[in-house]
Structures are given as structure tokens and as C-alpha cells.
Amino acid sequence: MLTLGLLLAVFQQPRTPVAFGRFEGAVSGTVLDERGAPLEGARVEWRVRGEERSILLAGGRSGADGRFDFDVERSGEGASFRDAFLVIEVPGLAPTRVEQLLAPDEDFELGPVHVYPFAELHGRVTTLDGAPIAGAQIHAAQGRVVAPSADTWSLEPLATTDANGAFACRNVPSGVVTLGVSAEGFADLVLEPRSLALRSPNELSVTLEPGRSVTFTVLAGATNKPVVATCSPLGTTWPQAEVGHNVGPGSLAFWRRPQVGGVDGRLRVDGLRVPFTGGVLLEAEGCTPRIVSLAWAESEVSLSRSRWIEVSARRQGSTEGVELAALSVRDDSPKDPFCGNGEEINWIQMTANSSGVERLAPQRWRVEWRSPISARFRSEPTQVLAFLTDGSSEQAPVTIDPVTGAVHAEIEFGAPSRLVGRVVTPSGDGLQLDVEFRRSFLGPNFLFSTGADGRFDVSVGSGFTRFASARRRWTLSPETLDDLLKPGETREVVLTATRMSSGCRLRGNVTIGGSQPDRPLLLVLGEERDRDLVYTHSDATGRFEFDLAVPNTFRVTPLLPAPPDTSFREFRREIAPRTIGSIRSLPRTSDEFEDVLLELPPLAEWPRAPRSER
Structure with a gap:
């Protein structure tokens, strides 16, 4: 039987939980200059490395006392804290970068973080014969950079050499820096990371070797006609794409950015060493991305046509559309017998922000099957699992129109369910808490917050429900509902939150x-x-x-x-x-x-x- 407080809540409008949010903790510290004075207005960002670029998880500005304090949430794209780092920027001073951080657990106090002026760097660039190279560009990236990414593409050169091959600048951060040099007609040179001194000049004198170029002619496989293509360097993690022959492990210099070819389909990549067997990613609209080798001076590359899956969601017995939050598409490859159940590796998960996804309307998405996010080489899509913003999930087979060849999946959802209840402590007091619930191992997490008295009223999907506290060191009981939520059902739930005791x-x-x-x-x-x-x-x-x-x-x-x-x-x-x-x-x-x-x-x-x- 519903209690009076919960009965009144039933007649109120339920809230919809937020997909993908997860509270991790708070990060705080103090920004100081080199003399120890607090710096006001410093931009502080907590980031984590992604496949293509770093992801901003949280940020803020320091106060008059130099203090900063902000909450950190996990990204919806599945970011991990293994590669988390902090960046602090103050106009006129060198950016400070703190890597190898511990994951925030409730409250993480970093302590004082100093921001210093830029260091000085000078040197000379010459050929193998000792002749000066004019117009050579000096590049730098903070930390230990092993491959290009969207974070390093945007870095402007530090300096350009004069007619004597000499340069001097004072715009490089002190500490560990990865330096590089490039010049027209020469191979890019990326040096091992080195530490630059702040109080004394740093010297960089290098010799460049002759380089080579590779030219691609990109054709659309369906018509065999030239197509405008984009050539992108490969990062530390290769995207899911078809891979050509003889693609080695080498990568382009960290400052090399994607480039767009012409209407004749031609693309040129410069600054390569001899030999160089690394690869690049070629993409064109309507075509399957392909990783190709840079081992040959000139190549003709044919990109096969990509396929689109149109997914629509609606309520059963109605033409009313319902908003999609995420999709998982299963391919036709068999389960991997060496991975336990192995089923999850056959499902490709994506959100509205994933590459290869077009959000035509809240209830209608188009998914490019052979795209960097969903390419499965020669496999074909068979099933679509869709998630709504309220956590509902339903599955439907992929169908192919025999006349047009169009691929689509239409998914029907039952009426939403409703959870009405309260989070309490073991003594029965209401507790304000962020509660996370999960519907499937293939789908995202969903989050809702209780009121100050611990009460909640949320609209959720039917089916299996598992609860957890989004804040660490709290456990919830029960963890799961006794039986599945039925479509349209209103269920009273009382969750008891117990602070985890370490036992030590x-x-x-x-x-x-x-x-x-x-x-x-x-x-x-x-x-x-x-x-x-x-x-x-x-x-x-x-x-x-x-x-x-x-x-x-x-x-x-x-x-x-x-x-x-x-x-x-x-x-x-x-x-x-x-x-x-x-x-x-x-x-x-x-x-x-x-x-x-x-x-x-x-x-x-x-x-x-x-x-x-x-």
C-alpha cells in the first residue's frame, strides 16, 4: 500500500532521468604563480584522453584566493580515468599540465599547483651537408606525445627559422615537452620527449633528412569515379574501418592534421621518412572508411559504398514518436567462444554524438553501418537494440526493402512505468542522493536525483532495473526490483542507503x-x-x-x-x-x-x- 507522501507524489508529474550521467567526485586545489601568490581567473579543466581527442569532463575558474573546486562526472562516451589530466591556463603564462592523476573519490584535493612563465628555446636546423634550412618550423606539444590527435593538430608552430637556419623563441612551457621540426622537401622529425629548463636557455639543433610524398587517387567503389575524400592521421587507437595491405605501425608527426582532397579525388601526404610503412584513414561521404598504407609513392584507392540503417521508435498502438537515447546494433558474426558469453562484443553501441550517426528527429536516427564507429569489416547488421531517455529498451530485427535496398528497423515501446519512492538511511531519515540505474549490460547508465527529503518520482521504462549510488561509498538495498516493471505500472520503492564501511x-x-x-x-x-x-x-x-x-x-x-x-x-x-x-x-x-x-x-x-x- 502506498504511504500518504508517496500517494500524493503519484498525482504529480514524474521526472525523466538523465542518460549517461555519473557523479564521480569533486576536485579542488589552489592555483599559484611562481612566487606563491594566488592567481584569480585561471581556467582549470579536467580532461581524459579519447580515441580522437581529449574529452572535457569538468572545469571552472579559480577565485580571488586561487582556489578552484568542481564536480567531475564520467563522460557518456565511456571515458576512463586511466588517462585523466588537468590543464590550467592563465593569460601570459605557460599552461600547466598535471598527468597521471588519481580518480576523484568523493573529494580530491590536489593542493597547490604553480603556473610558471614560458621557457626560452633557440637553435639551428641544417641539412645532412650542414647547409642551413630556411623556413623550417619548430613544433612542440606538452608532455609525452606518441601519436597525432585533434589536440595536437591545432597547435601552431613555435618558431620559423631564418635564412641562416636559426630560430629563437620564448613561448614553450618548461618541463617535459615533445619537440618536432618540419620543412618543405624534408622528412618530419619528432624528437624524444625532453625536459626544458625555465631559468636557463634551451638549445635545439637538428639535421633533417630528405623526405618523400605519397599521392592517393580516391574513387567511389559504386561508380569508380573520383570522390572528394578526407585523409586523417592515425592516433594511438585505430578507428573501426577496413584495413588495406602492408599498413605498418608508424604514425605521422603529431602536428599533421586532416586534409581534404580535390574533386579529382587526389590527396597528397608530405614529410614522410624513407622508408615509412605507416598508414592514414581515408573517408568520403557515402563510402566505407579505409586505412591505407603509405609505403608506395602513388596509389589508387577504391572505397566501397556504405550502408545506412534508419531506426524509428514509437509507442505501441500509436503514431507518437518517443525520443531515443542510444542504440546498439548487432552484426551477424558468431559469438566468440573465448569470451564467456561473448555476446556483448557483437553489439556496437552508439549515441547521438557518435560518428556515423545522424539524428533526423528525436525519435528517428540514421546509422551509417560502415563508419568509423560501426564498421565490422564485411559483417552485416541483424538486430537493433534501442534505449529511450527514460531507460526503456526494446529490440527489433533489421529489415531490407527488396526494391530500394533500404535498411531500417522500427521499434515499438510500451507505456512508460513509474518509480515513486524515497532513499533513506538505516535509521529512516531521508537522504538526498544521485541514484543510478541500469537496464541492460549493452546500454547506458541513467541517473536521477532525490529531493532533500530523499523522495523521488521518475518515469522509467519497463523491465529489469538495477540500482546503485552514483556517489561512491554508498550502497543501496535492494539492488534490484523483485520482479520486472510492467508497462504503465507505478511501483513504490524504498531504497536504504548505507555508507560503505571499509572494515579497516x-x-x-x-x-x-x-x-x-x-x-x-x-x-x-x-x-x-x-x-x-x-x-x-x-x-x-x-x-x-x-x-x-x-x-x-x-x-x-x-x-x-x-x-x-x-x-x-x-x-x-x-x-x-x-x-x-x-x-x-x-x-x-x-x-x-x-x-x-x-x-x-x-x-x-x-x-x-x-x-x-x-
Whole structure:
């Protein structure tokens, strides 16, 4: 029976959950200049590397005290925190980049982050015979760049050499930088990453070798006529596309950007080494993308015609369209017997932002089957699984019109269901919480927020429902509904939220040279093999507390002081070696460790070199 509060909620308009959102935590810190003064208005961005470009997950600006604080959510495109990094930009100063960050867990305090002026770079570019090369361009990308991406395509050259082959500039960030040089008629040169000094000039003198060019003539396979095509460099992850013969692992220089050919179908790629067996991606409207080799001086490439699947969604017994949130298309290849069930690898998931997807209307999408997101070589589509914005999911077969050859899938959905309820603590108090629910292992996550009293009223699809807290360290009970939601059903649900207890708590004090630290210290707790890391900050007196989710044998080490005069930091490399701390390892003998003393030597004795194993 519905309670009075829930009964009143039934007569209100239910909300629709948000697809793809997931709260991960909050990130905070302080932006300072080289003298330690706070910087106001600094642009701070939390990004993660994607297949083609970095994805902005969150961002904000620093206040008058230099402080920044913002929430971080997981991207709907499935971004991972393994490649997360922070970028801080202040007009007139070099951008600061912090890589190898820990994933935010509730609240992540990065501490002070310094922004420095630009460093100076000068040098000379010559031929193999020692002759100067005029007009050579100097390129730079912050950090360790291994392949081009949309982030590096837009970087302008640092400088251009004069008639003597010389250049000088003061617009490069200090710290680890990947440098490169290009000149007409010569092979692009990408150097190993090196660290540039801030307080003294840096020199770069290089010799360029003669280069070669490759010319493509791109034809549309259906007509065998020239087609306007786009040639794109390959990144660290190759897109799903047909792959030609003899495509090696080499990649173009990081500053090389996509280029568009002419109406005669011709494209030219310059600056290649001899030999060079890498490849590029060729794309043209209405054609299947193809990765082709750069091993030959001239090639004729025929792109096969792509196929489109038109997907429409509506309510059963009605012409009313319903808004699509995501699609999964299954191909006709068999299951992989070495991957358990193996079914999920045969489904290609996509959203409205995926390449090869056209959103003709909220309820009608066109999907290019042979596109970078959905190419399955020679396989054919057989089934479409569609998700609505309320989490509903239905599946339908793909049909082919025998006359026109058009491919389409029409999917009918039943009436939406409704969840009315409340999130409470074990003591029965209402709790404001972001709740995530999932309908299928093939589909996205959906998110809704409760009110201040823990109440919620959301319109959701029928079927299986699994609940989870979007904030870590909370568990919900029940995790799933006892039986499937029926179309049009209103279901009362009370979810009990329990804060996860690690079962192991570690409290103590940290000292430096026998005294209290003059600032909060970031401490890292890791298992003996460093597979999992947990962090905490001590207070100004050195008091700290760890809450470990999976108790085991572990040890505590501090974060080394941030390296000075550098605009590039690698966070995990700043974790001190295990020999720094006096807490070597603590076997789990109880659930509580009290008054643990972490005695650190004076800062002058801390090693500055990063850990080799990291």
C-alpha cells in the first residue's frame, strides 16, 4: 500500500532521468604563480584522453584566493580515468599540465599547483651537408606525445627559422615537452620527449633528412569515379574501418592534421621518412572508411559504398514518436567462444554524438553501418537494440526493402512505468542522493536525483532495473526490483542507503624531521604490490585518517614536494619511494589502527628522482 507522501507524489508529474550521467567526485586545489601568490581567473579543466581527442569532463575558474573546486562526472562516451589530466591556463603564462592523476573519490584535493612563465628555446636546423634550412618550423606539444590527435593538430608552430637556419623563441612551457621540426622537401622529425629548463636557455639543433610524398587517387567503389575524400592521421587507437595491405605501425608527426582532397579525388601526404610503412584513414561521404598504407609513392584507392540503417521508435498502438537515447546494433558474426558469453562484443553501441550517426528527429536516427564507429569489416547488421531517455529498451530485427535496398528497423515501446519512492538511511531519515540505474549490460547508465527529503518520482521504462549510488561509498538495498516493471505500472520503492564501511581504519600522525609539517601533506596508502591506491590529506598538525575499502597488507608513503620550475607534472611519479616512510607494512591484525606514527626525514633528504617502476 502506498504511504500518504508517496500517494500524493503519484498525482504529480514524474521526472525523466538523465542518460549517461555519473557523479564521480569533486576536485579542488589552489592555483599559484611562481612566487606563491594566488592567481584569480585561471581556467582549470579536467580532461581524459579519447580515441580522437581529449574529452572535457569538468572545469571552472579559480577565485580571488586561487582556489578552484568542481564536480567531475564520467563522460557518456565511456571515458576512463586511466588517462585523466588537468590543464590550467592563465593569460601570459605557460599552461600547466598535471598527468597521471588519481580518480576523484568523493573529494580530491590536489593542493597547490604553480603556473610558471614560458621557457626560452633557440637553435639551428641544417641539412645532412650542414647547409642551413630556411623556413623550417619548430613544433612542440606538452608532455609525452606518441601519436597525432585533434589536440595536437591545432597547435601552431613555435618558431620559423631564418635564412641562416636559426630560430629563437620564448613561448614553450618548461618541463617535459615533445619537440618536432618540419620543412618543405624534408622528412618530419619528432624528437624524444625532453625536459626544458625555465631559468636557463634551451638549445635545439637538428639535421633533417630528405623526405618523400605519397599521392592517393580516391574513387567511389559504386561508380569508380573520383570522390572528394578526407585523409586523417592515425592516433594511438585505430578507428573501426577496413584495413588495406602492408599498413605498418608508424604514425605521422603529431602536428599533421586532416586534409581534404580535390574533386579529382587526389590527396597528397608530405614529410614522410624513407622508408615509412605507416598508414592514414581515408573517408568520403557515402563510402566505407579505409586505412591505407603509405609505403608506395602513388596509389589508387577504391572505397566501397556504405550502408545506412534508419531506426524509428514509437509507442505501441500509436503514431507518437518517443525520443531515443542510444542504440546498439548487432552484426551477424558468431559469438566468440573465448569470451564467456561473448555476446556483448557483437553489439556496437552508439549515441547521438557518435560518428556515423545522424539524428533526423528525436525519435528517428540514421546509422551509417560502415563508419568509423560501426564498421565490422564485411559483417552485416541483424538486430537493433534501442534505449529511450527514460531507460526503456526494446529490440527489433533489421529489415531490407527488396526494391530500394533500404535498411531500417522500427521499434515499438510500451507505456512508460513509474518509480515513486524515497532513499533513506538505516535509521529512516531521508537522504538526498544521485541514484543510478541500469537496464541492460549493452546500454547506458541513467541517473536521477532525490529531493532533500530523499523522495523521488521518475518515469522509467519497463523491465529489469538495477540500482546503485552514483556517489561512491554508498550502497543501496535492494539492488534490484523483485520482479520486472510492467508497462504503465507505478511501483513504490524504498531504497536504504548505507555508507560503505571499509572494515579497516588507520589513524595517526605524520612528522617531518621530528616536527609537525608546516602544511597539509597528501599521503598515499597502497597495497604491497601497489595495485590499488587510496589517498588522504593530513591536517596542519599532521593528523591523518585512512578508510581502506579492501583491507590487506599495506604501507603509507607521502607525496614528494612538487618539482619546481616546471609546467608539466606526472602525479604518480611524485609518490615517494617506499623507503621514505617509517611505516613499512602493516599486516591486517584488526579493523582499527590508532596512533600510528609516520616519521619522515627532513625534506632535504627526500629523493627528487621519480620512481623508476612508475
